[in-house]
Each structure stands twice: as C-alpha cells, then as structure tokens.
Amino acid sequence: QQQVKQSPQSLIVQKGGISIINCAYENTAFDYFPWYQQFPGKGPALLIAIRPDVSEKKEGRFTISFNKSAKQFSLHIMDSQPGDSATYFCAASMAHQKVTFGIGTKLQVIP
Amino acid sequence: NAGVTQTPKFRVLKTGQSMTLLCAQDMNHEYMYWYRQDPGMGLRLIHYSVGEGTTAKGEVPDGYNVSRLKKQNFLLGLESAAPSQTSVYFCASRSGGEARTQYFGPGTRLTVL
Numbered sequence: 001q002q003q004v005k006q007s008p009q010s011l012i013v014q015k016g017g018i019s020i021i022n023c024a025y026e027n028t029a030f031d032y033f034p035w036y037q038q039f040p041g042k043g044p045a046l047l048i049a050i051r052p053d054v055s056e057k058k059e060g061r062f063t064i065s066f067n068k069s070a071k072q073f074s075l076h077i078m079d080s081q082p083g084d085s086a087t088y089f090c091a092a093s094m095a096h097q098k099v100t101f102g103i104g105t106k107l108q109v110i111p
Numbered sequence: 112n113a114g115v116t117q118t119p120k121f122r123v124l125k126t127g128q129s130m131t132l133l134c135a136q137d138m139n140h141e142y143m144y145w146y147r148q149d150p151g152m153g154l155r156l157i158h159y160s161v162g163e164g165t166t167a168k169g170e171v172p173d174g175y176n177v178s179r180l181k182k183q184n185f186l187l188g189l190e191s192a193a194p195s196q197t198s199v200y201f202c203a204s205r206s207g208g209e210a211r212t213q214y215f216g217p218g219t220r221l222t223v224l
Contacts, residue, residue: 009151032211043115043201043215044154089154093211096161098144098169103153 003027004092006102013109019077021105023090026071030092034099035064035075038087047088048075080109113137115216117202123222124192132187132219134202140214141207143185145169145177147198148218154201160185161207192223 005024013019025033034049050057050064050073057064063076077084087106093099118133134143145157146169156169158177166177174196176188185204189196199220203213 006153034211036213036215041218043203043217044213045215046212049211095209098156098159099211099213101154103151 003100004090004102006090006105008105009103010106011108013077013080013107015080015082015109015111017080017109019075019080019084019107019109021075021088021090021107022072023074023092023102024070024072025092025100027092027094028071029094030100031095032093033064033066033073034091034093035062036089036091036101038089038104040086044087044089077107080107082109082111085109115202115204115214117200117216117219119219120217121220123224124189125224126193128192129188129190130192130221131189132200132202132221134185134187134204134216135183136185136202136204136214137183138204138206138214139182140204141182142205143179144203144213145175145185145187146201146203147171148201149198157187157200192221194223197221197223 035047036044037047038044061078066073087104090102091099115136144159146154155171160179163182202216205213
C-alpha cells in the first residue's frame, strides 16, 4: 500500500522557471512532512519540512504548500537553476514511527 | 564529524554468496535505518533499529538480516544473495524524540550476478 503518492516521476523545467512536485498522503495521523533532495551518486539530504499546523513554509527559493483537508502537499522551486537538478522525495511520518517516502521525482533544469 | 559512513561503496557478488554492509554514525543517534533504492520504487525500508540491541522489520525485509550490537553501528547482511537484491543501499540515522531529520550515508551499490 503506497501511503505517499508522488507526481510527476520526472520533470523538465527551463532555467528561471517554477518547478512543482506534488504529493498526497492517506494516513491522517502523519504529522511531519519533509522533502529530501538527492544528487547523483549521493545520499538524500533534508531540504525542507513542514508540520500540518501551517499551510506554507518558505526557505529561500523552496516553498512547501500544505493542504490538510485535501491531504496534499507540494514543493515549489522558484527561479529554478541547473544546480537544482536532482531527485526529490517527499515523505511523511508520525512520532516514533518510520518515515514513508514517495517514489521520487527526477528534476532536470535546462539552461 | 564524519556523519554517516557506509562500507563498502561498491560490491559485485555472485548468486548465493553472502556479504555484510556496514553503517557507522558518529552523531550518537538512537535510530538507524537500512533502505534500498531502485528505479521507480523510491526508498524502501528494509530493517530499522530504535536503539542498541534492537531491530525491527521494514517493508521489504525478506532475504536480509541486521544487527545493532553497538549504538554507532548497524550491519545489514545478505546470507544468500539473489539478482533481485541488486540495488543501491542507503543507511540513515536520526536522534530520538521529536527530531525527525534522517541523515543518510553515501550509499553502497551492489550488483548480484
């Protein structure tokens, strides 16, 4: 059972454009929603995370939008740069429980 | 701080051979995890540990065993490797309580022929 559904699986965006990756979850007990960024040949690293008591969190060019009623959250990358080319994973977890990851989105930002 | 390290970085096995992957962390983290990453499948949890001497099964545990004899180390064993275990393996750790960030190692690329 896929508890966190992520789309699209791949995304090509022009430099300067907005990259948008969407995730949906099923378990309303999830209370922590992180996004991880993975460069080729490296392990994933935390990019940004949100808790369900806020609808948006912004860190630089990266923003998480969270819709609790729809059980959806998304990552927006403003002014996308070639250096943002990576695989992005959304995830969800509950306290003292393991993390459930989405299948990942491979982002390519072209000049 | 080295963070999370994994040994080896690459390995090629023949079907039926055994091996152990080592994960070490120097952050005094309570929780440690083993994932496998396959194209189109994301990160799937194999086994995890919530403290020294404890282990638990994740979503894809068959064919793997783990041990956590020391807090800083988490070992993943393949007793009889199969081609279906060809994958990239990642170890991760996090501190307990409300700190949820997982810190990943650089990965081990395993090929089973």
